[in-house]
Amino acid sequence: MSILVDRETRLCVAGITGREGTFHALNNKRYGTNVVSGVTPGKAGQQVEGIPVFNSFRQAVEETDANAAMVFVPARFAADSILEAAEAGIRTIIAITEGIPAHDELRVSTHLSRLDEVRLIGPNCPGVLSPGKANVGIIPADFFKEGNVGVVSRSGTLTYQIGNELAQAGFGNSSIVGIGGDPVPGLSFIDVLELFEADAETKLVVMSGEIGGSAEEEAAEYIADNVSKPVVAYIAGFTAPPGKTMGHAGAIVSGSKGTAAAKAEALEAAGVRVGRTPTEVSEIVIEILDG
Amino acid sequence: MDLLEYQGKQLFARHGVPVPSGRPAETVDEAVAAADAIGYPCVVKAQVQIGGRGKLGGIKVADGRDEARQHADAILGMDIRGLRVHEVWIEEASQIEAEYYASVVFDRSAKAPLIMLSTKGGMDIEQVAEEDPGAIASLHVDPLLGFQEFHGRWLAFEAGVDGDLVRPLTGMLAKLYETFVAEDAMLIEVNPLIVTPERELRALDAKVTLDGNALYRHPDNAALRNPSAEDPQEQMAKERGLIYVKLDGDIGILGNGAGLVMSTLDVVAQAGGRPANFLDAGGGSKADAIVAAVEVILSDEKVKAVLFNIFGGITRCDEVAKGLIEAFEQVKPQVPFVVRLDGTNDEEGRRLLADAQLPNLVVEATMLEAAERVVALAASPTLQAR
Numbered sequence: 001m002s003i004l005v006d007r008e009t010r011l012c013v014a015g016i017t018g019r020e021g022t023f024h025a026l027n028n029k030r031y032g033t034n035v036v037s038g039v040t041p042g043k044a045g046q047q048v049e050g051i052p053v054f055n056s057f058r059q060a061v062e063e064t065d066a067n068a069a070m071v072f073v074p075a076r077f078a079a080d081s082i083l084e085a086a087e088a089g090i091r092t093i094i095a096i097t098e099g100i101p102a103h104d105e106l107r108v109s110t111h112l113s114r115l116d117e118v119r120l121i122g123p124n125c126p127g128v129l130s131p132g133k134a135n136v137g138i139i140p141a142d143f144f145k146e147g148n149v150g151v152v153s154r155s156g157t158l159t160y161q162i163g164n165e166l167a168q169a170g171f172g173n174s175s176i177v178g179i180g181g182d183p184v185p186g187l188s189f190i191d192v193l194e195l196f197e198a199d200a201e202t203k204l205v206v207m208s209g210e211i212g213g214s215a216e217e218e219a220a221e222y223i224a225d226n227v228s229k230p231v232v233a234y235i236a237g238f239t240a241p242p243g244k245t246m247g248h249a250g251a252i253v254s255g256s257k258g259t260a261a262a263k264a265e266a267l268e269a270a271g272v273r274v275g276r277t278p279t280e281v282s283e284i285v286i287e288i289l290d291g
Numbered sequence: 292m293d294l295l296e297y298q299g300k301q302l303f304a305r306h307g308v309p310v311p312s313g314r315p316a317e318t319v320d321e322a323v324a325a326a327d328a329i330g331y332p333c334v335v336k337a338q339v340q341i342g343g344r345g346k347l348g349g350i351k352v353a354d355g356r357d358e359a360r361q362h363a364d365a366i367l368g369m370d371i372r373g374l375r376v377h378e379v380w381i382e383e384a385s386q387i388e389a390e391y392y393a394s395v396v397f398d399r400s401a402k403a404p405l406i407m408l409s410t411k412g413g414m415d416i417e418q419v420a421e422e423d424p425g426a427i428a429s430l431h432v433d434p435l436l437g438f439q440e441f442h443g444r445w446l447a448f449e450a451g452v453d454g455d456l457v458r459p460l461t462g463m464l465a466k467l468y469e470t471f472v473a474e475d476a477m478l479i480e481v482n483p484l485i486v487t488p489e490r491e492l493r494a495l496d497a498k499v500t501l502d503g504n505a506l507y508r509h510p511d512n513a514a515l516r517n518p519s520a521e522d523p524q525e526q527m528a529k530e531r532g533l534i535y536v537k538l539d540g541d542i543g544i545l546g547n548g549a550g551l552v553m554s555t556l557d558v559v560a561q562a563g564g565r566p567a568n569f570l571d572a573g574g575g576s577k578a579d580a581i582v583a584a585v586e587v588i589l590s591d592e593k594v595k596a597v598l599f600n601i602f603g604g605i606t607r608c609d610e611v612a613k614g615l616i617e618a619f620e621q622v623k624p625q626v627p628f629v630v631r632l633d634g635t636n637d638e639e640g641r642r643l644l645a646d647a648q649l650p651n652l653v654v655e656a657t658m659l660e661a662a663e664r665v666v667a668l669a670a671s672p673t674l675q676a677r
Contacts, residue, residue: 076508101475101502101505102397102477102502102504103434103505104505106404107435110402110403110434111435113402126604138604139604153550154550155548155549155551156548157546157551157602158550158553158554159550160602161551161554161602164602183397183399208550210550210553213399213400214399214400215400234554236550236554237553237556239538239553239557240553240569241536241538244536244569245503246552246569247534247549247552247553249504251553276557277558277561277658277659278554279657279658279659
């Protein structure tokens with residue numbers, strides 16, 4: 001097993017005819033993901049190396065039974081594309097696009113929360129990889145293999161760093177989920193922890209957070225009450241000064257809120273072991289799984 | 292993006308939020324002309340984004356032209372907690388009967404805008420929240436429904452606003468909410484929101500933060516400048532399309548991906564070093580972006596050593612290596628470089644660096660080792676990397 005994407009995934013890619021969209025859609029397909037279609041308004045009838053392109057998600061779903069969407073369109077069109085995918089009945093939507101206005105994300109998130117069981121991953125995220133099954137997004141799959149460590153992270157490259165250290169120690173992953181660095185992410189740490197808790201293959205979860213917002217604190221509370229599997233955490237941004245956005249739109253310490261220290265403390269109080277460096281995180285994981 | 296007080300007030304005025312009239316000025320003569328036009332008494336206000344500027348001498352009342360000149364001369368160029376005053380805002384003096392507080396905040400955790408109202412304005416709202424939490428009325432607005440009049444009435448009654456002000460205050464909150472949505476703001480704070488002896492409401496201060504991701508649909512806002520907040524290196528990085536934050540240490544940092552760069556700063560700090568900057572070269576960095584990044588990092592004269600920490604996903608390590616070799620040719624750095632390359636095409640990248648035999652550059656295998664090495668090199672400038 002795994003979460004969110006697997007061999008049942010039938011992926012439709014919005015923005016498939018763009019340079020990045022084509023590159024990553026084909027990359028995902030080569031990995032074994034079932035990429036069934038793409039959407040680019042005005043380009044229906046074209047094909048991208050055999051993948052049919054449609055004008056709308058509605059058509060793509062009707063013709064190819066797509067059940068998952070990857071959104072790769074530019075920021076100013078991305079909110080619209082996410083809403084269109086949901087309207088067409090797609091229930092797993094993975095938005096890679098970076099730079100979507102926060103108010104757009106807010107409207108999208110509020111609308112989706114009122115639909116039945118729609119899961120939005122991202123935006124501004126690297127996607128989801130279930131090693132050996134499916135890769136949707138831009139995660140470099142070669143570094144990861146099948147295994148029983150679930151990873152959920154706000155940062156892409158940091159996920160690769162931690163995953164790579166685990167891989168070198170011989171551990172693989174059930175699924176790797178990038179929830180993204182924006183102020184209003186779709187799935188939260190809590191949503192993904194809930195999925196990992198229910199996933200038989202996952203034995204342990206690594207959660208990688210960063211400064212800004214309160215998602216890590218909320219996750220700590222949730223873990224204390226609802227997660228029986230061991231969780232190991234990492235928080236980036238201990239040295240970040242207040243008031244400065246550290247690359248991700250969501251990574252900002254305002255006043256005394258959202259600091260790395262407060263997040264680490266909340267997690268430790270909930271019984272979560274927090275590694276001080278990515279290396280220490282993998283050491284703790286190894287200790288728990290070997291012991 | 293944080294606006295200056297007067298930029299925020301001009302934004303308010305566009306949406307019908309009542310503000311005292313005023314004019315910005317960058318020179319003493321401009322300030323005096325503005326004061327003459329507004330009339331006396333008027334207030335000379337330093338335009339820097341820092342709380343408590345009044346107590347630090349940044350706000351003065353002028354009763355006549357001589358005083359206006361004297362105050363403008365004192366305030367322009369003044370240093371307020373490290374921020375130089377480049378502009379003053381000359382504003383008509385207001386009569387104050389009461390000071391309220393109002394704000395609209397983008398509440399990430401509730402995924403909804405949060406409106407707050409209090410009759411205890413004029414002081415730090417966090418202090419009010421601590422000492423007298425009951426004095427702040429707050430509610431979330433459904434972003435798809437928007438602000439409704441009952442929201443305003445509820446807040447006004449809950450905050451204990453005088454009866455005659457409930458209706459005008461509801462109108463003002465509606466306009467503040469409209470500004471928040473229409474301008475893609477992350478924060479709008481009015482403190483104090485004053486009541487005049489004529490029972491009129493006015494925004495006497497304005498603190499506005501806009502969403503940088505939405506500036507493409509607000510060209511007027513995108514053109515607003517805040518020279519006092521812009522560091523020369525940050526300015527240079529922005530022009531080159533790099534994500535750079537200036538810090539106060541002496542170790543230059545470059546990485547790919549915001550999380551990994553933040554983590555790199557932490558690991559360097561744990562190794563006993565002080566990072567000089569945050570620089571995210573981004574996904575898929577090409578050689579010319581690396582050259583530009585090296586130039587920005589080295590333009591900070593405090594930098595004594597530089598750490599490159601790359602984990603290639605979309606980014607290809609051979610591209611980073613090529614960029615670095617190019618940068619050494621063009622910039623000829625005088626400080627040691629420590630490089631860690633992992634991920635896509637890492638072997639090729641390391642081979643390119645080895646073949647190039649760049650002076651004073653060392654490659655380390657892990658993030659931790661690289662951090663320890665760069666800290667040692669920064670601490671003893673005479674030590675050579677190789």
